Amino acid sequence: MDLTSQILQYVLSGITVGAIYAIIALGFSLIYNAVEIVNLAQGEFVMLGAMLAVYVLQAAGVPLFAAVLIAIVVVGGVGALLGLAAIHRLKKSSPLSLIIITIGASIFFKGVAMHLWGKDALPLPAFSSGDAIEVHGAVLVPQSLWIFGITALMLLGVYIFYERTSFGKAMRAVAVNKHGARLVGINVNRMVVWAFAISAALGAVGGIIVAPVTLASYDMGTMLGLKGFCAAILGGLGSGGGAIAGGLILGILENLGAGLISSAYKDAIAFVVMLLILFVRPSGLFGGRSADGR
Amino acid sequence: MLRVRSLTTHYGGIQALKGVSLHVDTGEIVALVGANGAGKTTILNTICGMVPASSGEVLFDGKPVTNAAPDRLVRMGLSQVPEGRQVFAPMTVLDNLKLGAYARPRAEKKREMKSDLEFIYETFPILKERSKQHAGTLSGGEQQMLAIGRALMSKPKMLLLDEPSVGLAPLVVKEIFRVISRFRDLGTTVLLVEQNARASLGIADRGYVLETGKILLEDAASELLINKEVQRAYLGKGYRHVWE
Ligand SMILES: Nc1ncnc2c1ncn2[C@@H]1O[C@H](COP(=O)(O)OP(=O)(O)OP(=O)(O)O)[C@@H](O)[C@H]1O
Ligand SMILES: [Mg+2]
Numbered sequence: 001m002d003l004t005s006q007i008l009q010y011v012l013s014g015i016t017v018g019a020i021y022a023i024i025a026l027g028f029s030l031i032y033n034a035v036e037i038v039n040l041a042q043g044e045f046v047m048l049g050a051m052l053a054v055y056v057l058q059a060a061g062v063p064l065f066a067a068v069l070i071a072i073v074v075v076g077g078v079g080a081l082l083g084l085a086a087i088h089r090l091k092k093s094s095p096l097s098l099i100i101i102t103i104g105a106s107i108f109f110k111g112v113a114m115h116l117w118g119k120d121a122l123p124l125p126a127f128s129s130g131d132a133i134e135v136h137g138a139v140l141v142p143q144s145l146w147i148f149g150i151t152a153l154m155l156l157g158v159y160i161f162y163e164r165t166s167f168g169k170a171m172r173a174v175a176v177n178k179h180g181a182r183l184v185g186i187n188v189n190r191m192v193v194w195a196f197a198i199s200a201a202l203g204a205v206g207g208i209i210v211a212p213v214t215l216a217s218y219d220m221g222t223m224l225g226l227k228g229f230c231a232a233i234l235g236g237l238g239s240g241g242g243a244i245a246g247g248l249i250l251g252i253l254e255n256l257g258a259g260l261i262s263s264a265y266k267d268a269i270a271f272v273v274m275l276l277i278l279f280v281r282p283s284g285l286f287g288g289r290s291a292d293g294r
Numbered sequence: 295m296l297r298v299r300s301l302t303t304h305y306g307g308i309q310a311l312k313g314v315s316l317h318v319d320t321g322e323i324v325a326l327v328g329a330n331g332a333g334k335t336t337i338l339n340t341i342c343g344m345v346p347a348s349s350g351e352v353l354f355d356g357k358p359v360t361n362a363a364p365d366r367l368v369r370m371g372l373s374q375v376p377e378g379r380q381v382f383a384p385m386t387v388l389d390n391l392k393l394g395a396y397a398r399p400r401a402e403k404k405r406e407m408k409s410d411l412e413f414i415y416e417t418f419p420i421l422k423e424r425s426k427q428h429a430g431t432l433s434g435g436e437q438q439m440l441a442i443g444r445a446l447m448s449k450p451k452m453l454l455l456d457e458p459s460v461g462l463a464p465l466v467v468k469e470i471f472r473v474i475s476r477f478r479d480l481g482t483t484v485l486l487v488e489q490n491a492r493a494s495l496g497i498a499d500r501g502y503v504l505e506t507g508k509i510l511l512e513d514a515a516s517e518l519l520i521n522k523e524v525q526r527a528y529l530g531k532g533y534r535h536v537w538e
Contacts, residue, residue, distance in 0.1 A: 173382050173393050180380035185368030185397025
């Protein structure tokens with residue numbers, strides 16, 4: 001492989017994983033907008049989505065498509081429960097203790113998954129069979145195309161939800177001005193629960209589409225969650241477009257860095273990028289609100 | 295329409311309302327005047343369920359609604375135009391208005407949204423011109439009109455207005471008070487909170503004077519306007535030579 005096709009390869013792989021980061025980052029932003037807390041259990045929704053899809057597929061013997069849907073809905077429900085717990089605590093707790101609650105939840109989810117499904121990585125079948133595609137010397141597995149396509153659909157869906165539906169606009173209103181939202185008769189608590197449910201479902205989708213490439217395991221959520229968080233900070237916490245851009249930039253940088261410098265630095269790159277952003281431009285590349293809430 | 299009995303409200307250890315009783319009859323415009331920190335906003339927010347009452351009772355439309363959820367009160371027909379307007383700044387004027395109708399039944403919204411918007415645009419023509427603009431880019435007066443328009447979109451039986459004139463140019467204040475006085479003809483009941491006692495008592499039927507969490511006076515607006523105490527404390531009479 002010559003250098004250009006090598007770089008192309010890194011970029012393509014970067015976009016693939018970056019798309020996953022983008023979906024996770026979007027989940028962070030959704031919840032952050034609704035309640036101004038960072039939900040550190042976001043990564044576990046990713047894991048739960050993947051693990052549940054594998055489990056339902058094997059245990060219930062339903063088609064892949066159905067297993068995936070069931071997993072997404074169940075994880076959405078789990079998210080709603082976490083949202084309920086959060087609003088229950090919201091009145092009495094500081095943001096910090098709420099964040100700690102989400103850390104507790106993430107440890108809990110991870111533990112439950114390990115007990116239920118063991119420590120081994122489990123396979124989820126690719127969504128379609130077929131050979132890898134060659135693009136100017138770089139190769140792309142068909143699942144990557146699924147990842148691009150589904151991610152694009154999700155992002156479009158979230159965009160339409162916020163910009164075109166009255167329910168979505170009400171959720172934006174909650175993000176923008178809670179006092180005003182209450183005054184027009186929006187039930188803010190209910191919106192917070194929905195925000196958790198939607199983020200959880202989004203996370204689950206991310207886990208499900210990546211599982212055929214990376215396998216599903218009880219501990220996959222930690223690193224993915226952190227990377228998604230970095231992507232959200234990079235793009236600007238709370239900004240939808242920023243989440244997408246942050247995810248893609250991070251994915252590409254990571255793969256270029258790992259490929260051209262050393263794969264030992266792969267995970268470090270994300271955190272270095274995040275720290276740089278926090279120092280230089282805390283509100284992220286695309287505005288949003290700064291990570292410390294100002 | 296609205297009846298408040300011995301309402302008390304605390305912020306932590308601080309008592310902001312010390313047993314407030316007042317009522318607003320259907321079709322009335324009632325002014326509530328008081329200085330900074332008297333508790334005017336607290337009264338409105340306690341009525342709306344935004345701040346919990348410690349004791350006392352709120353009746354709206356004959357039903358007990360003490361500490362009811364804000365969205366329930368909006369659905370029952372009680373809307374507030376809050377202090378500081380609280381518009382959704384990064385959203386368009388049109389979206390702000392539509393969100394005003396959020397709590398209404400879906401079918402009704404579908405049927406009446408268009409004519410309701412027409413009505414708002416007739417009342418405040420500037421909002422029609424600005425309908426695609428972000429609310430945050432409006433001037434203070436325009437934002438106040440938007441806040442009133444948004445509240446009207448819920449088709450309220452009663453409107454609570456919190457200092458709609460604050461920080462606005464005299465001409466805009468006049469325009470807004472003209473609109474408020476027209477609510478009487480539309481059958482919308484109004485409780486108008488103001489520091490601008492002269493203007494608010496000028497359009498009101500009755501008025502209350504609030505001082506440090508207590509109602510000090512209640513009377514017909516025309517009587518309050520000539521009341522010596524009110525003149526001294528809230529209308530600035532006798533102090534004119536000092537200020538002008
Ligand atoms: N969120 C709060 N926490 C603690 N104290 C508060 C809070 N809101 C109001 N207060 C206090 O309660 C009292 C009444 O305040 P309120 O805002 O109701 O007055 P107001 O009459 O609306 O004044 P203004 O004309 O300045 O708007 C004040 O002493 C104020 O300091
Ligand atoms: Mg006030």
